[in-house]
Amino acid sequence: MQKKISSIPFSGTPEQEAKLKEVIAKYQDDPGAVMPVLQEAQEIYGYLPIEVQTMVAEGLGVPLEEVYGVSTFYSQFALSPKGKYNISVCLGTACYVKGSGDILNKLSELLGIEAEECTPDGKFSLTACRCIGACGLAPVLTVNDEVYGRLTVADVPGILEKYKDA
Amino acid sequence: MYRSNVLVCGGTGCTSSNSLQIAEKLKEEIKKQGLEKEVNVITTGCFGLCALGPIMVVYPEGSFYSMVKIEDIPEIVEEHLLKGRIVTRLLYQETVEEDTIKSLNKTAFYAKQKRVALRNCGVIDPEKIDDYIARDGYAALGKVLTEMTPEEVIQTILDSGLRGRGGAGFPTGLKWKFAAANDADQKYVCCNADEGDPGAFMDRSVLEGDPHSLIEAMAIAGYAIGASQGRVYVRAEYPIAVKRLQIAIDQAREYGLLGEDIFGTGFNFDMELRLGAGAFVCGEETALMTSIEGKRGEPRPRPPFPAVKGLYQKPTILNNVETYANIAQIILKGADWFASMGTEKSKGTKVFALGGKINHTGLVEIPMGTTLREIVFEIGGGIPNGKKFKAAQTGGPSGGCIPVEHLDVPIDYDNLLAIGSMMGSGGLIVMDEDNCMVDVAKFFLEFTVDESCGKCTPCRIGTKRLLEMLEKITKGQGTMEMLDEMEELCEFIKANSLCGLGQTAPNPVLSTLRYFKDEYIAHIRDKKCPAGVCKDLLEYTIDREKCAGCGLCSRKCPTQAISVTDYTAPGKRRPALEIDPKKCIKCGACMATCKFKAIYKA
Numbered sequence: 134m135q136k137k138i139s140s141i142p143f144s145g146t147p148e149q150e151a152k153l154k155e156v157i158a159k160y161q162d163d164p165g166a167v168m169p170v171l172q173e174a175q176e177i178y179g180y181l182p183i184e185v186q187t188m189v190a191e192g193l194g195v196p197l198e199e200v201y202g203v204s205t206f207y208s209q210f211a212l213s214p215k216g217k218y219n220i221s222v223c224l225g226t227a228c229y230v231k232g233s234g235d236i237l238n239k240l241s242e243l244l245g246i247e248a249e250e251c252t253p254d255g256k257f258s259l260t261a262c263r264c265i266g267a268c269g270l271a272p273v274l275t276v277n278d279e280v281y282g283r284l285t286v287a288d289v290p291g292i293l294e295k296y297k298d299a
Numbered sequence: 300m301y302r303s304n305v306l307v308c309g310g311t312g313c314t315s316s317n318s319l320q321i322a323e324k325l326k327e328e329i330k331k332q333g334l335e336k337e338v339n340v341i342t343t344g345c346f347g348l349c350a351l352g353p354i355m356v357v358y359p360e361g362s363f364y365s366m367v368k369i370e371d372i373p374e375i376v377e378e379h380l381l382k383g384r385i386v387t388r389l390l391y392q393e394t395v396e397e398d399t400i401k402s403l404n405k406t407a408f409y410a411k412q413k414r415v416a417l418r419n420c421g422v423i424d425p426e427k428i429d430d431y432i433a434r435d436g437y438a439a440l441g442k443v444l445t446e447m448t449p450e451e452v453i454q455t456i457l458d459s460g461l462r463g464r465g466g467a468g469f470p471t472g473l474k475w476k477f478a479a480a481n482d483a484d485q486k487y488v489c490c491n492a493d494e495g496d497p498g499a500f501m502d503r504s505v506l507e508g509d510p511h512s513l514i515e516a517m518a519i520a521g522y523a524i525g526a527s528q529g530r531v532y533v534r535a536e537y538p539i540a541v542k543r544l545q546i547a548i549d550q551a552r553e554y555g556l557l558g559e560d561i562f563g564t565g566f567n568f569d570m571e572l573r574l575g576a577g578a579f580v581c582g583e584e585t586a587l588m589t590s591i592e593g594k595r596g597e598p599r600p601r602p603p604f605p606a607v608k609g610l611y612q613k614p615t616i617l618n619n620v621e622t623y624a625n626i627a628q629i630i631l632k633g634a635d636w637f638a639s640m641g642t643e644k645s646k647g648t649k650v651f652a653l654g655g656k657i658n659h660t661g662l663v664e665i666p667m668g669t670t671l672r673e674i675v676f677e678i679g680g681g682i683p684n685g686k687k688f689k690a691a692q693t694g695g696p697s698g699g700c701i702p703v704e705h706l707d708v709p710i711d712y713d714n715l716l717a718i719g720s721m722m723g724s725g726g727l728i729v730m731d732e733d734n735c736m737v738d739v740a741k742f743f744l745e746f747t748v749d750e751s752c753g754k755c756t757p758c759r760i761g762t763k764r765l766l767e768m769l770e771k772i773t774k775g776q777g778t779m780e781m782l783d784e785m786e787e788l789c790e791f792i793k794a795n796s797l798c799g800l801g802q803t804a805p806n807p808v809l810s811t812l813r814y815f816k817d818e819y820i821a822h823i824r825d826k827k828c829p830a831g832v833c834k835d836l837l838e839y840t841i842d843r844e845k846c847a848g849c850g851l852c853s854r855k856c857p858t859q860a861i862s863v864t865d866y867t868a869p870g871k872r873r874p875a876l877e878i879d880p881k882k883c884i885k886c887g888a889c890m891a892t893c894k895f896k897a898i899y900k901a
Contacts, residue, residue, distance in 0.1 A: 164611070165593030168576060172535065199594070206595040206752070207576030209535055225497030226692065226728045227654030229742055263577070265536060266500035268654040269312040269349025269661055280315035286891075 136205050137249050139213035143184045152177050153185070157192035166193055167203050171210060180211040208263075216251045216258035218296045220244075222274045225264030232286070233272035237261055239289045240274075257296070301339040303380060308354040308421065310345030310507050311500070311539055312661075317369065318342075318353035324369050325355075328376040338380050344508015346421035348408055349661040351391060356403070356421075363403050365391040408659050411678055413640065415648045416464075416624035417664045420508030425543050428550040431511040437556055439627035440515050443522055444564045447630075452523040453479060456626070458634035460646035465491055465582070465619030466697065466723050467799065468645070468712040474616050477606035478524040481614040486526035488517050488570075489610060489617040491587055492533035492540070495579040496695030497746065499726030501650040502620035504662050506533065506540035509624065510547035514557065514570065516626035521568040524616055529570030532587050536577065545572060579696070579750035583798045584609075584617045586752070597754045598798035619724065621650055641667030645711030651693075653679050655728035656686065665710075672706040675729055686731035690814070694723030696743045696750075697803030699810025700736060719810040721803070735832035736815040737822055741769040743807035751800065758801030761792040765808060773833040777823040786812060827901075834885050837900045839878050841889075845897035848873030852889035852898065858882045861889060 156173045160166035170193065174185050181204050190197040204210040222228075222237040237259075241247055244257050251258040267273045270282025274292075281292055307313075307322040322342050329338050346354050351365035355375075362385050364375065371389055378384045387395055393408075394401045403409055414420075423430035431437070443452055457472030478486065490513060494502040505513065517529045533541055548570060551557040559567045573591045581587045581596040588610045590596035609615025625647060629637045638646045645667040651674065654660050658680030665674065671691055675681065682688055690700040699720035701708075708714050712722050730739065744766040753759045768785050771777050789805035796802045812819065821827050828836040841852075843866055853861035853876055860882035867874045878889070878898075890898040 163593075165573070165591055167593040168590070169574065169593070172574060172576065202595050203593070207578050209576035226695065226726065226742070227498040227660070229497075230655045230728060230730055230734050230739070263495070263536075263579075264497040264499070266311045266494075266503050267315045267349075268498055268500060268652060269352055270315055271654060271660070273315070282315055 137213045139180070139182065141214060143182045145178060145184065149177050150188070153188060154192065157189065160193070167195060167200060168207075171200070171204055175210060180214045182212070213249075214251065214255075214258075215260075217256050218276050218299075219258045219260060220274060220276050221260045221262045221265075222248075223263075223265050223267070223272065224261045225268065225271075227264070227268035228272040231271045233274075233284075235286050236272055236274060236284055236289060239286045240293075243290065243293060257293075302337040304339045304341060304358045305380070306341050306343050306356045306358070306421065308344075308346050308352060309342035309425075309539070310349070310420075310504055311537070312345065312349035313352035313354055314539065316353050318355075318367075321353055321355065321367055321369055321372060324372045325376065328373050329380065332376055332381050334376075334380055341424045342426075343423060344420040344425050345417075345504040345662055347412075347417070347504075347662040347664075348391075348659060350659050360385060360400070361402055362400060363391045363394050364389050407680065408661075408663075408678055411669065411673060412664050413648050413666050414664050415628055415637075415640075416505060416621050416650055417508070417662065418628070419512065420504055420662075423509065425508050425510055426546050428511060428547065428554060431509070435631060436511055436627075437515055439630035440518050440556065441562055443519050443630055444562050444566055449479060449523045449525065452519065452630070455629060455634045456523075459629045459637040460634075460641075460644075461622065461625055461629065461637065462645065462712060463618060464621035464625075464649065464724065466694070466721065468722060471618060471622055474606065474618070475520060475523050477604070478526075478614050478616045481607055483614050485528065485611075485613050486524055487610045487613055487615040488520045488524065488526045488529040489588065489591070489615055490517060490529070490531040490623060491582060491584075491617055491619045492531050492537075492544075493575040493581050493587065494534060494537075494620075494724060495577075495582050495750075496697075496724050496726050498654050498728050499652045499695060499724050501652050501662060501725045503534075503537050503540050504650075505620050505624050506537065506544055510540075510544045511551065512624050512627055513544070513620055514547055514551050516623035517570060518557065518561070518568045519626055519630065520616060520618070520623075522566055524614070526614075526616075527567045527569070529568065530573055530591055530610065531570060532573045532575055532581070532591055534577075535574040541572065541574065548572070578752070579746070580752045580798070580800050583800060586798065587617065588615065595752070597752045598800075600797060621725070642709060642711045644713055649710070649722070649725060651725045651727045653727050653729070655692075656682050656731040656734070657729040658683050667711045668709040670707050670709055671701060674710070674727065675706070679729070682729065682731050686733065688729065689732050689734060690730045690736065692720075692728040692730065692739070692807075693726065694721040694803075694806070695726050696746045697721060697799070697806055698723045699806045700730070700739065700814060701810075702814040719806070719813055721806070733830055733832070735773075735828050735830035736811045736818050737769065737773055737828075738830075738832045740808045740811045741766065741773055744769055744804070747800065747804040751804075755795075755797040755801060757792045757795040758797070758804060761788060761796075762801070762804050764788060765792070765805065769808070772819060772822050773828070774835040775822065775826040775833075777819075779820075779823055781823070782812065782816070782819060831900055837885050838880055839883055839885060839887070839890060839898060839900050841876055841878055842897045842899065843875035843877070844868045845895050846875035847871050847895050847897070848875055849894070850876065851892050851894070852876065855888045855892045857886060857888065858884055860884075
């Protein structure tokens with residue numbers, strides 16, 4: 134899978150760095166530490182810029198190349214920041230056969246961005262995700278943790294409207 | 300003692316439609332009516348009938364409330380729980396018979412099911428170990444540790460005929476036997492809970508609804524092969540499952556059912572969770588173990604098999620969640636009981652996640668040998684909106700599409716393979732006449748191209764070339780020779796890929812080529828998509844007899860492709876409009892805005 138790598142400058146805070154150091158210390162003796170540490174690092178920073186990956190590599194004493202290999206391998210790891218509202222459209226089979234592809238296209242048209250991109254104001258990002266397992270509600274999308282199910286293309290503008298001024 | 304128990308589904312499907320808020324509201328209203336000592340509210344795992352969520356059942360009456368709304372709660376509490384009058388209007392209508400209510404087990408959805416792996420889902424509170432113990436939980440572990448030798452355990456599993464529920468169907472007992480035979484200072488019992496097959500949610504429901512059954516089975520496996528360590532590799536995308544499994548592990552430790560000297564027998568076993576990070580290839584056993592080690596989840600050649608060199612180079616067994624969910628029952632009820640269900644070579648039951656164009660989307664568990672027709676039309680309630688059945692897809696990106704002529708084949712591992720699909724983990728997606736089979740094949744290939752790890756060439760490049768051909772066909776640029784080229788390439792990818800992902804990736808293409816070749820030909824020769832899905836092959840036209848000439852569509856058209864004609868239909872005041880196919884980009888905006896339904900696509 135190809136990853137979009139952000140060119141936005143890194144702006145980590147000392148608090149975030151302190152938290153990351155704690156996480157690294159916690160996994161110091163675990164032979165399989167790279168994945169769980171990256172998972173927690175992404176919780177702290179929201180994404181994994183190269184500066185964070187470098188800190189993880191140095192902290193765990195593994196080559197950066199190995200950390201980068203892991204972060205680019207798994208779809209969960211984001212190398213670009215997400216918007217304030219991340220809209221994730223399920224493209225699992227159950228949702229796809231019920232038209233989730235059209236819903237993604239409509240969102241992309243209304244927001245003016247492609248999947249895996251973020252609007253210039255940082256408000257919305259759009260992702261296409263694999264099955265979230267709510268197949269009974271297909272087609273489904275999520276905005277951060279909020280789930281919207283049994284959708285039609287006509288529902289899309291209304292959903293965006295709810296977050297426009299928030 | 301409570302007078303009534305109210306079970307609210309807390310599975311992911313129902314939670315997504317606010318079932319947890321419903322449970323909160325219930326507790327609040329029950330308190331308001333002063334019933335908190337008489338009525339108990341329990342959040343359970345998945346009931347299976349996700350299409351009707353959120354679901355709520357009141358016992359002892361067994362009243363099944365479906366699609367419950369928060370606004371309905373005060374009425375249900377006051378009428379039903381306080382005054383004893385069931386709110387029939389809000390019940391699942393199939394359970395209502397003139398003046399009585401029918402048991403849920405007699406409805407079409409449940410009547411043909413047989414629940415073994417899902418026996419506790421929707422029945423117990425998954426966050427309470429005592430609920431599980433009350434349903435014979437950990438009795439099988441006790442029996443194994445105190446009355447059976449490891450060899451007897453393995454023999455029982457072998458005799459039951461249990462085969463892996465994750466896809467390939469390898470006999471579980473045999474896997475255990477191989478691992479038991481290898482001596483090592485450390486062995487591992489692993490569980491694949493990385494349900495990556497899009498449209499499948501069987502394992503998640505077991506994890507959410509009955510996590511202890513997994514823990515108990517892994518401990519039994521540990522005893523059988525001589526391992527003291529377990530690892531569960533679970534999808535990070537399943538937050539509720541992760542949370543409940545962690546709670547269950549902590550409770551089992553507290554009760555001494557995990558840890559050292561279990562049941563005072565000197566047997567030690569403990570386990571940990573590892574979160575996956577979204578890679579489909581990690582469903583392959585060697586890739587999964589590499590991923591637990593924290594690396595890129597790439598598969599490696601076998602042999603050595605994991606039973607010899609698995610996790611951290613130690614002998615390891617790996618089974619999926621549903622396989623484990625059967626173990627305790629086999630130990631308690633015996634191998635013969637399990638082997639009495641199913642077909643000659645596929646014993647027991649299988650859980651399927653029904654999805655797509657079907658009325659009762661949800662989770663079903665049926666004895667092996669049930670036909671697809673029974674699943675789709677009886678249990679699943681048929682196809683919505685009076686549409687025609689076209690195909691059922693099983694096995695996800697590794698499986699194939701089963702057409703109408705095979706609806707009566709009894710489902711088991713071998714029959715599914717024979718008709719060009721596979722059992723897979725149990726996703727079953729129904730498609731109707733509005734689905735384009737070329738588009739479906741393309742959808743799965745996009746998935747495998749994305750998820751191919753890139754290690755071996757046949758999979759990395761072969762699937763990409765296959766996808767390119769499919770893309771051309773859906774754009775009307777295909778040639779008839781492509782069909783033969785695709786078939787040849789499919790066989791090559793199957794024969795030469797390193798792991799299961801590549802070896803099965805061509806199946807969606809092969810099966811649609813086999814059963815729906817006419818659709819491919821329509822795309823190539825007639826430049827038409829019979830189902831009306833492939834955008835590039837569609838043409839939007841305005842029916843000039845229906846067009847009122849209001850001009851709404853031409854104002855919406857982003858490319859100014861719609862103009863006025865000099866024809867006015869009888870009874871209309873303004874001249875009709877027409878679409879210039881050369882300018883049309885097929886966005887569909889005109890069709891969506893037309894109030895007279897005068898625009899259609901074909």
